[in-house]
Amino acid sequence: MATASELRPRPAGLDALGAATWTSVAAALLLVFFVAREADVTMGGQLQRIFYFHVPSAWIGYLSFAIVFLASIAYLRTGACRWDLLAHAAAEIGIVFTTLVLITGPIWARPVWGTWWQWDARLTSTLVLWLTYIGYLFLRSLASDQAAVGRLAAVVGIVGFLDVPIVHFSVQWWRTLHPSGPTVANPTTGSGLGAPELTAFFASLLAFTLLFCWLLSLRLRIGRLAQRVELEEIERAVAETR
């Protein structure tokens, strides 16, 4: 019997995307570590370079969850499996990058602020976002009826994203009206970024975006293959009962 992978050879576009991703990742690393100048001490000196990873990760997180939102709407409207798969894939990748944001932030904050965590607006809303999509992935693994998973997850994908701006504003007011301890200035702007730093930053942003696209394509491909394998197994099970 032909296996799923034989029926569908890996598309050439995927390899090209992979090559582009890793080239841009290598270029971004060179720029970040050898071209961008050391930041001043208040921003953590060498440590400030973590923002070349931190900020693009946050961007990918938001991008992913926006995709979850749009794909969820599309899934509820059309019922087409591919939208559900896209939402699921984007949510998983979004969680990975948001986790990176939540890890890289404290690594920088500990020596610079003297504390791992601040209940600052941005940190708090990122944490809420992270918890929302952790809930989303839990739901996907706990739904009792597989046919219902997509629908239920789509509802959370929509509601969770609608909440993002409200959470953002409320958390921002919460801390700007009641500041306790040092408030956080925007870490990338206003810190004297020159042309080399901006080049490194945008190279990094591009590298992360390509990495995201590549991971998403891989994840979608895995999802499609899994569906195919599942169908084949059902066909076989049905054939045996006859």
Place this chain on the structure above:
Amino acid sequence: MTEAGFVTKTMWLAAKDLRIELRARDTLAPMLGFAATVALVLAFALPEASSGNVGVVAYVQAGFMWVTVLFAGLIGFGRTFEVERAEGALDSLLLVPVDRSALFVSKALSNLAFIVVLEMVLLPLSALLFAYDLGGSWGALVAVVALVDLGFVAVGTLYAALAAQTRSRELLLPLLALPALVPVFIAALELTADLLLGAGFDAVAARGWFGILVAFDVVFVTAGVLLFDAVLD
């Protein structure tokens, strides 16, 4: 007999839930019991009003009150669909010629009734026990509570319906609802603390938190009405 409209049917459905609750008492009783135990445990962490900074005490009091309402509310909301599941009445209900959003509104209304009863017991009682100084701001507190309840019930009911279809609904409802409710909770906390510190209705209504609550209510009541169909289908 002419066919009843949306509002009438919604009222019948909500009345059905309330009548069942009056007989079975298996939602409100656990909610109240849970609220009482949470309040008791939190009371041990409450700073003495006389010793501490007045502002801090007001925040802690407001926070404890809303934590109690939030947790007890979720306990109650988790049971929203138990009456439908008991003997497969959900199947009957799903096939009734009623707009699906009427099901959402009726469930939200009965949950609203539960949470209002909870608050009517909890608020005066904690005002008494913890000597809240609300002065003449009871009316303002009612307005804040009403706005909070609306958003809380909308999100709670939608996610309760969703969690009811999973293998682990007791876990999933708070896991999904609590992050979504963060804005409501902060706004409730800020406004209640203001009231405890002596602000009047006008001062509270002028704050942006009022706007956050209204925005939240509008967004999530609409989302609930529109998305409930997708949850139940």
Place this chain on the structure above:
Amino acid sequence: MIVVEGLRVRFGRTVALDGIELCLEEGITGLFGPNGSGKSTLLRAVAGLVSPSQGSITFEGAPVAPSQEAWRRLVGYAGHESGLYPNLTVSENLELFGRLYGSDSERPASLLSQLGLEGRSGTQAGELSAGLKRRAAVARALVGEPRLLLLDEPYANLDDDSAALVSEALVAWREPGRSALVATHGAKKLKAFADAGVILRRGRVVTQGRYRDPSHRRRPFHETAAP
């Protein structure tokens, strides 16, 4: 007329219905088959409570559309659970659903007497014996005067007298333009008045035909054979 074409329903890796082809004319059709043959799933699929993995179901030419109010109005369904609110009395259950269906206000009371439940109208549904609950469930399914009636084991736990009440209620409900699909183990009770029959086994149709059809007189339906 209920037309089922290539209906396949699966739950995960279990195939509950495997390519059902049916064309059921109006009247009462018995649905027979051993446990696990897919009777309940077929009823739920026709009611729109289970969405097919493949295939289509239509009633009077219109596809099953549980999301449309107009379609739901046609259907009366009683599953293997009672579908009642256990803390509401029998008459409260019937009145609630009667009002939601916009049916005549006399309808609940007449169904109660038809099914011999008048004496129990004030009893909470959860306190009824299994047999009484079955009859109350049938009454609830009939309260909206459905044109498409779907009953899952309406005779379960019923003695002969109560079973006769259910049969009479079905016969009274039968009118031109109305179709019923009644799943049951006990083919005998239904055969006395059913118009047609279908036998399922392992999610497939083994036999189907109308009782008045002479070709089926020669091959009468038997009590369901053991799997």
